[in-house]
Amino acid sequence: MEAVLARHAAWRGLAQTTAPGHDPALWSAPREDITLARVSQRLRFHHFEIDLAARELRDGGRLLQLSPKIFDCIAYLLDNRERAVGRDELMAAVWGRADTADSQLGQAMLKARRALGDSGEAQHTIRTVAGFGYRWIADVHEVEVAAEPPPPAQAAAPVPPAPEPDTGAAPAAVTRETRSGRRHWFAAAAVAAVAAVVLSSAFWAWRQPHPAPPPERVVAAAPASAPDTLVVLPARVDADEEFSWLRLGMMEFVAARLRAAGRTVAPSENVVSALRAGDAAQLPETIRAALKPRYLVVPHARRTDHGWTVGLELQDRDKAAREVTASGEDAIAAARAASERLLDVIGRLSPAAVAEAAALPSEELLSRIDAALLADDLDGARRLLQSAPPEQRAAPELRLRLAQVEAGAGRFDVAEADLRRLLAEVPPETDPVLRASIASSRGAMLVRLGRAAEAEAVLDSSMETLESRSEPALLGKSHMRRGVARALQGKADAAMADFAQARIALQLAGDALGLAQVELNEGALSGVRNHPGDALESFRRAERQFERFGISSELVTSMANQVVAHRVLLQPGQGLEVSQRSLALLGRLPSPDLEHLLKLRRAQALADNGRWSDAEMQLGELARGIDPAREAELAALTANERALLELARGRAAEAYALTEPTAEKLTAPEFDSARSEAWFLAIRALHAQERVAEAGALTRRYAAWAAPSGNTTFVIHARLAEAEQAAAERRYAEADRAYEDALRAANAQNVPADIADVAESWAGSLIARGELIRAAPVVGQIARYAEHDFGSALLQVRLYHALGQGEAWRSALDRARALAMERAIPPELVKPPAAVRIGNATVGVGN
CATH class of the missing domain: 1.10.10.10 (Winged helix-like DNA-binding domain superfamily/Winged helix DNA-binding domain)
Known part of the structure; x- marks a missing residue:
């Protein structure tokens, strides 16, 4: 779908498998x-x-x-x-x-x-x-099969290390080392290419498999929609199998006829998605709950000796039904006549655009193609297009659908070139809505190809064409696509304005899935703008709607980014709960990239909760399964997460070996977030090995790179690296100035993870120097997170122990132990504190 954070979503489509006239x-x-x-x-x-x-x-x-x-x-x-x-x-x-x-x-x-x-x-x-x-x-x-496998007791499988006891040794900087990668900054999950609704105003470029819902489904609140929204359901067809295409083809044909008369008709993709997500017999109730339409239209078609009879049953909110019928020589002719009679019942809001048969390609052919596209049968759609007579294939409507097929098969450059040529041949005065649809689709292709500035200009022209037209679905998609193009150029405020306008238009169009895509986009952009709380709420709303419709790729993205938001908000338990729910999607996803993303988030949630052995096993499996050439960013993020665990376990050399390739080789802008994280971890790994001079050289390079980036998180962590370098070189006054700068910037953003990164490092440095009075207010900055965040809890243990506050130390230690799992508490902090003399006063009593 058309989401800023659809970076790891795969574009599906089947290529042509047969050619017409093939012997x-x-x-x-x-x-x-x-x-x-x-x-x-x-x-x-x-x-x-x-x-x-x-x-x-x-x-x-x-x-x-x-x-x-x-x-x-x-x-x-x-x-x-x-x-x-x-x-x-x-x-x-x-x-x-x-x-x-x-x-x-x-x-x-x-x-x-x-x-x-x-x-x-x-x-x-x-x-x-x-x-x-x-x-x-x-x-x-x-696979060679052993004649008799060894009994379990003789198996040579490695045994995960047992959790380290509270009294075990731990690296001195364990708190900082396990904290630094917790953010997995939103930019890495959200800066990317996108557009899922990349084709015409009516269709998605691809759709996802729709697994059966889990036993306890979350019921999403229905979106606000136009009060007179209609939903056309799939047709019931009483005819031979060769006419099975009518089920979806007639649905879309009737919806288009009603739409042409000015009625608000929910996009057919909403219906198909709901159908795939659950029981077909329950589809009317699912649609009523999800879309809150005023009317359901249920078509049924029956073949007779003299042609076809089509009935359209109109059900209102109270399930009272009326029906109109019509007959014709073919099913589409009968459906056209029935649609006109239905409009006589419910009324037209604008004159219907009734085209002469000679002016358009065969209505039956268009309906068959549309049915194939709705059913994800790109092979079938391509064969139908190629089987049309040359004069019909030249029609703009069929050329637009061919571009859809190319995009669905992942040939975005071919689709964009086709749409560019088609756009030049369809002037605004000839068919403004068709031209706007072509322009909007081309804009989406340009976004997919990384040409965001061009996409914005093309989408501008699409919306200019629609200014005086009542086309809310197309206008909403165009605003969403332009919002993505602007977001990718760093125009965050303009992008948010586009998403807001898209929301209004899609509500008017009755497009629940379009609204869920807006939520996903707004959440991603909120994350990039350092508003993780807002991002989390958007992702939750998007998840509920995508789960209702069974859209697995967007469901994975919504849940994966919730884990990121919980990390940033220092809510590890809630992140683990989301990742646990997401496991139900494994084995049901359309691409390995999505499964890898889900597993990475699961590993990060496990690590955040101190389940290091489980996290290491998950990350090891990921490292073996990821294709580093095709999934470079996921490979880098997996390496970073493994490095965090290596640092936490005191294996700094291994951590440096994992991060150095990313910091030095992934220099393209799209990898900036993974590279920044790797750079920061590499510097800490060098310090842990007492390679201070090398760490200093790397810190200077990192700071020079981060300063002009415009990314506040990068700048904060670069300044933090400079502070730690100065402290390692015993330039404490300079270190404190750098720490103060970093903490001021983090507080200005009000992102808990950034504040904690700086506070833990600075307070740890001050406590190690014996400057306890100065350390106390720094520790206080993250005291509110100590109930659920191990790093914050352990910092309190460290301060109270240093101050000799026995009761406060004991309470903080109990809290840290409850959160620790496999994370070790340094043995010196487990021993009761001694009384401490500060100035002329003796503080605390050890016991």
Whole structure:
């Protein structure tokens, strides 16, 4: 979806698999009787293992649940991986006949790719052979099965280290070292490319698999919407299987006719998403709860001896129903007539745009293409487009849909070029709404291609065209896209204004999913602007809506960024709870990138709560599974998190080895957040090894880089690094000035994690120097976090112990122990404090 923080979302789409007019004799034919029974070996590819005899597919040891046909598609391609397999051959192998509907095979391949963490865009496991079929391309290794596995007692698996006791040794700087990466700054999660609604005003470029909801679903508050919103449901079709496309095609056709007459009709994507997320029988109730429409329109179509009869049932909020019917030679003609009769009942708000048949491509063809796009069948949509006569293929409406298909397949440069040419051929005076739709789609493509300034200019023209038009859905999407383009250029205030206008327009359009995308964008931008509390609330609202509709990619992003927000707000327990809920999405995501992001957030939440062994296991698995070339940022963030744990365990050399590559090699602007974090950790790792001179040189480079960045968090941490360098060199007056600067900047931003980073370091330095009176107010700055944050609690233990305050020390120690888990409390802080003399007074009594 169109989200600032959609960086780790994958764009799905299936490439063309057949070409019209292709001679079947040229397609591949099976060279022997088609059977899967002869396959008996176990094979490994990526992090999957498949036992073809037992019909089991495992992902990292976890058994995946696949339908028989999906498993057979995977198995057959694997067994014939030395060559491309034609569509007819695959259909004959799996379904036992070669005349299976193309859409059936397309859907099966879509699900097979999802199960393997693949997509039509990535194609790292199954490649589409255009005009022919498919080919297995992932490296495959046979698994040697031991005759008799050793008993568990003899297994050589490593045992996680036991939690360290309170009295165990710990590095002196454990508090600071475990704190510094807790933020995983929002910019790393939110600065990116984006646009999910990148195509026409009517369709998304891709959609997500929609898993069954968990047992206890969170019910989202319905968004404010126009009071007279209509929702058209999928049609009930009483006809042969060849007319199954009418189910979604007629839905979108009727919705478009009603929209043309000025009625507010919720986008069909909302309906399709709700359908995938739950029980089809409950769809009307789900839609009523989610969208609060005034009317539901339920189409039904029946084929007769003389043509078609189409009925449109109109249900109001009280479920009272009226129905209009019409007949015609074909289903779309009947649906057109029924729509006109329905408008006679509910009224037109503006004259309907009734085009002559000769002026537009075949309405049936458009409806079939729209049905394929709504069903994620990009292969089918492409075949329909290519099968149209040349004069129809030249029509702007079909060219726009072809650009949709290209974008859905991940060919954004091709889609942008097509849209640019089309835009030049459709002047505003000819069809202003169509032109605005083309411009808006092109703007989204430019954002995806990293050309945000161009995108902003193109989207400006789209909205100028719409100024006098009642097109709230298209206007809302255009504002959202321009907001993303502005956010990527650092124009935060202008972006927020766009998101606010998008919210109003999408409410008027009855677009609940569009509103959820706005929440996601606003949350990301709030995080970048150092307003984590606002960001968290936006992410929570977005999660509730995406969960309702089963949109898994955006659901992952919403939950992953909640973990970040809780980290920044020093709420580790709440972050762990969110990450625990997110585990239900594992195995149901359309790309490995999303699964890796979810696992990274889980590991960070575990580490924040002192579950170091669990976090290390998760991070080790991630490090092995991430492709550093394709997922460079995720690889860097995983390395940073591993470095934090190495520092906390006193293994500074290992920590430096993990962070140095990121700090030195990931120099592109999109990696700035990961690089800043790595730089800061590398400096601390050098200090922990007493390599003070090297740390000083790196600190100067870091500070010179951070100063012009405009990122307050970078500047705060660079100044903090300078303070720690000065303290290491015993230049305490200079160190205190730097600490004071950093703390002042952190307080101005009022971000708890930044304040704690500086306060813990400065207070620790002052306590080590015996300047307890000066340390006390610095510790006081983060006292409010000590109930739930281990670093803040441990700092209080340190101060009260140094002051000789026995009762306060004991209470603080109990609190720190309750939060510690595997984090060690230095042994000197566990011993009762002695009385301390400050000036002429004796303070505290050790006991």
